[in-house]
Amino acid sequence: MLKKGIVVLLALLVASLVLAGEFNVAAGKTYTLSPEPNPNYADPGSKLTDGSFNFSWGDMVGWENPAANPTIVVDLGDIYEEVSYVALKVMYSAPSAVNMPEYFIVSISEDGELYEDLGMGITYAEAPVANDTIATLYWASEEFVGYGRYVKIEIVPGGDAWTMIAEIVVGDGALPEELDAVVGGLLDLTYAATVSVGKPYMLIPLPSDAYPDTDSVKVTDGFARYSWADMIGFDNPAINPTIIIDLLEPKSIGRVSAHFMRSFASAVNLPKSLLIGVSDDGMEFKTVGLAVATNPYPPQNEFINEIHWSPSEPVLARYVKIEIRPRGAAWTMLAEATVWAME
Ligand SMILES: [Ca+2]
Ligand SMILES: [Ca+2]
The missing domain is CATH 2.60.120.260 (Galactose-binding domain-like)
Structure with a gap:
């Protein structure tokens, strides 16, 4: 009985890991950044999709007062048909002059040339976000999902000084319950x-x-x-x-x-x-x-x-x-x- 229970538990664990892996289609994918991040928090090209987002400087890609809004273009490697979630794992540290972004605008493209706006990431999953933590800024939709291969995220900094990003998540398909994501447009407008x-x-x-x-x-x-x-x-x-x-x-x-x-x-x-x-x-x-x-x-x-x-x-x-x-x-x-x- 005990053995069987453990096997079932392991099977469930593996299944949930596989599902989680399938939902985040940005994991391990390549991307480009503009403008270039600050050399002290530069990126060998994998920091944002390596699955790691600790409160640690080594995990961060950082911009200090960038001339233009930091923009990330992720190449998902293939067309995805139901892009329903995009999130940034960002650092918030007032003592270190690291601000949370105000919001990001996400757009999607089949060919990397023509982009359709998908939505805005303006909600923090952890709101109110505690100081000296990693926060999740996200966009989620159930109705107006995206279709394409390239996902562009334009980040609007939340003030002067630093913007620090540790990870990107791009979700395809039904929103997993554990995300507890709030989707817009569900207000009852009867009155x-x-x-x-x-x-x-x-x-x-x-x-x-x-x-x-x-x-x-x-x-x-x-x-x-x-x-x-x-x-x-x-x-x-x-x-x-x-x-x-x-x-x-x-x-x-x-x-x-x-x-x-x-x-x-x-x-x-x-x-x-x-x-x-x-x-x-x-x-x-x-x-x-x-x-x-x-x-x-x-x-x-x-x-x-x-x-x-x-x-x-x-x-x-x-x-x-x-x-x-x-x-x-x-x-x-x-x-x-x-x-x-x-x-
Ligand atoms: Ca990372
Ligand atoms: Ca009119």
Whole structure:
């Protein structure tokens, strides 16, 4: 009996190890880094996928005040069809001036050239993260999973000084229960209502002269029709077009979206995603999420498509910032931006 029990236990242990191994498809894989990490915390090319993430300097790849956001591109070696989880194991040590990243943006590509935004890692599994520990910053999704071979992770540092990364995890398939991962977009919006219609907003930069917003009303007039006159347009803008909506009073925000035209015949494409920020004073904004989900899904051509985001918990704020991340050199045509709040 005892022997049989041990055999069963061993079998379960092996099975769970195999499953864990199968879920993390980044283990042992190659990757590239840009910019180069600091020479004191350099990388022979394996530190981030070697399975080791101890609170130890030897395990760290580090950047000190990098000129650009540290970016990691992992080559999974093969196409994976259900990339559902991406995590960074990061060091937090206030005495050593090592900050936790504010967030990362993850995108995925089949060929290493054209990337689709997947989502934002903005949740720490260990929150609140204790000082002098290794923390897990992750993105997880059950609905909008990724398809591809190359996974790009752009890290936004959480302040000046150091960013230290020990490991990358890329999960493919159903989220293992032990991760206890929180996925966004599950908020019950039954009692949510639109609060942006008719509200004032600001645009940076101004839209193209060909599709202007002369009376500053088109973005929140409540209409998202497939009509050129209803839309404002940005032609390959130098900076990401950004809308700041003033809800006039703090609202418990449950959903943010924007409607865009897609018309390949007219060289109009959907943005890759929308970076969502909120503020109480209209000056200092906090990034809260990335809108990548589309309605309809998949998006349709010669059609107005909605790109939307929902937090896992309502966010209280008066100002909502929507930064549009355009795709390539095409036109971006915006019909409407909408904010929902819980009643
Ligand atoms: Ca490692
Ligand atoms: Ca409109």
